[in-house]
Amino acid sequence: KQEVTQIPAALSVPEGENLVLNCSFTDSAIYNLQWFRQDPGKGLTSLLLIQSSQREQTSGRLNASLDKSSGRSTLYIAASQPGDSATYLCAVLGGGTSYGKLTFGQGTILTVHP
Amino acid sequence: DAGVIQSPRHEVTEMGQEVTLRCKPISGHNSLFWYRQTMMRGLELLIYFNNNVPIDDSGMPEDRFSAKMPNASFSTLKIQPSEPRDSAVYFCASRRDQMYHEQYFGPGTRLTVT
Secondary structure, three states: OEEEEEOOOOEEEEEEOOEEEEEEEEEOEEEEEEEEEOOOHHHHHHHHHHOHEEEEEHEEEEEEEEEEEOOOEEEEEEOHHHHHHHHEEEEEOOOOOOOOOOOOOOEEEEEEEE | OOEEEEEHHHHHHOOOOEEEEEEEOOOOOEEEEEEEEEEEOOOEOOOOOOOOEEEOOOEEEEEEEEEEEEEEOOEEEEEOOOOOOHOOEEEEEEOOOOOOOOOOEEOOOEEOOO
């Protein structure tokens, strides 16, 4: 059964810092990995999708990498801002009994203080 | 594009009452997902449909929960009878296909059962 772990569970940084959020998964047979952001009381917003054949994806100040063989992904946020404060979740799409379903990590709660 | 639409946004009901949550997926998306999110258990997949057919309902907690997708643009999640432990935020999400595209979430329905 696929398990997804996110480290750290919470992170507090001053504005302007570059930071890295980590995601690991136990079964490397995935189709893709998706990073989401969730603001308090809101739904999930898709940030980046990395297909299994890709190594990284970039969108603005965000860069996500994928190392499928080692079961790891990182989300890099450059020059963090208070508006980046949210919960960040990673999710993997697997095959087999998980075909078509995303398996989510528990999330990293990010606080960027001015 | 209007995104995934859910109604109602908030629902407060008494134990034993029937609750119906509604979802309209993004036009052209043929996979639809129902999730439940609580502080204790995080984000749980309840059921997912592909081309209006239920593919996996293994996450449906018990017979009190049922879901339907009568056409490509509408789905319901029904709880009958509702119990206080059903209180949670219920999300609907859709995806263009089963495997290779981003999954988009609706804003959620916050259900409180007293």
